Amino acid sequence: MLEQMRLLIKLQAVDKTVFLLEKEMEEIPRKLEKFAQEEKEAGMEFEKLSTDLARLKGQRKTLEDETETVKLRMRKAESKLMSSTNQREHRAAGAELDEGRDIIKSNEDIILEIMEKQEALEPKAAALEAAFNARRSAHAAAGEELARRQEEALKILREITSNRAETESLVDQVLIREYNFIRSRRQGVGISPVSKGNCGVCHMQIPPQQFNELLRGDKLMHCPSCKRIIYWADNESLHA
Numbered sequence: 001m002l003e004q005m006r007l008l009i010k011l012q013a014v015d016k017t018v019f020l021l022e023k024e025m026e027e028i029p030r031k032l033e034k035f036a037q038e039e040k041e042a043g044m045e046f047e048k049l050s051t052d053l054a055r056l057k058g059q060r061k062t063l064e065d066e067t068e069t070v071k072l073r074m075r076k077a078e079s080k081l082m083s084s085t086n087q088r089e090h091r092a093a094g095a096e097l098d099e100g101r102d103i104i105k106s107n108e109d110i111i112l113e114i115m116e117k118q119e120a121l122e123p124k125a126a127a128l129e130a131a132f133n134a135r136r137s138a139h140a141a142a143g144e145e146l147a148r149r150q151e152e153a154l155k156i157l158r159e160i161t162s163n164r165a166e167t168e169s170l171v172d173q174v175l176i177r178e179y180n181f182i183r184s185r186r187q188g189v190g191i192s193p194v195s196k197g198n199c200g201v202c203h204m205q206i207p208p209q210q211f212n213e214l215l216r217g218d219k220l221m222h223c224p225s226c227k228r229i230i231y232w233a234d235n236e237s238l239h240a
């Protein structure tokens with residue numbers, strides 16, 4: 001029995017690490033997906049504001065161009081006004097100048113409103129862009145770290161599992177099936193050391209009579225609470 005337990009303890013040391021590393025690696029694609037999603041959202045927010053700003057800029061340009069055209073027309077109307085010799089031409093040039101002044105005034109008012117909007121939005125857009133860039137570079141660094149960690153985990157897995165099969169082959173078939181069954185349902189842990197009368201994994205107390213039996217170490221026993229295979233942690237011959 002002792003030799004069998006010694007082998008299971010050896011297997012468990014490997015299997016616990018395998019369990020944790022595999023769990024960690026399973027998380028990696030989810031983490032990367034989360035990064036991508038966050039980046040996409042931050043990018044969309046920034047893009048929306050940029051589009052708003054571009055539209056305002058376009059509106060302002062149209063109005064400024066129109067103002068320039070009107071000013072040009074007004075200069076011609078002014079010279080006509082100076083040079084005209086008849087009343088009709090004089091009146092027409094005067095009306096054109098009035099109309100031009102109205103358009104320019106109206107455009108200037110709208111341009112002012114647009115400028116106020118631009119001034120309010122520009123710092124927001126700059127902040128969003130900075131936040132987006134910061135997030136992207138943080139994600140890039142984190143992604144590299146994850147890739148490095150994955151490589152490291154695979155290396156450890158290869159190393160520690162290289163002679164696992166050999167150890168497993170030395171364990172009694174029934175026992176190994178039971179051990180594998182328990183650990184597959186109990187967070188990768190199928191065997192638990194009992195110290196000072198308590199299960200080392202679930203920490204529940206082992207009834208005194210069972211603990212006494214466990215000290216003898218001559219039969220297979222289970223934690224009454226978590227059902228893991230138990231062994232007496234202070235049995236020095238197990239760790240020899």
Ligand SMILES: [Zn+2]
Nearest residue numbers: 199202223226
């Ligand atoms: Zn237990």
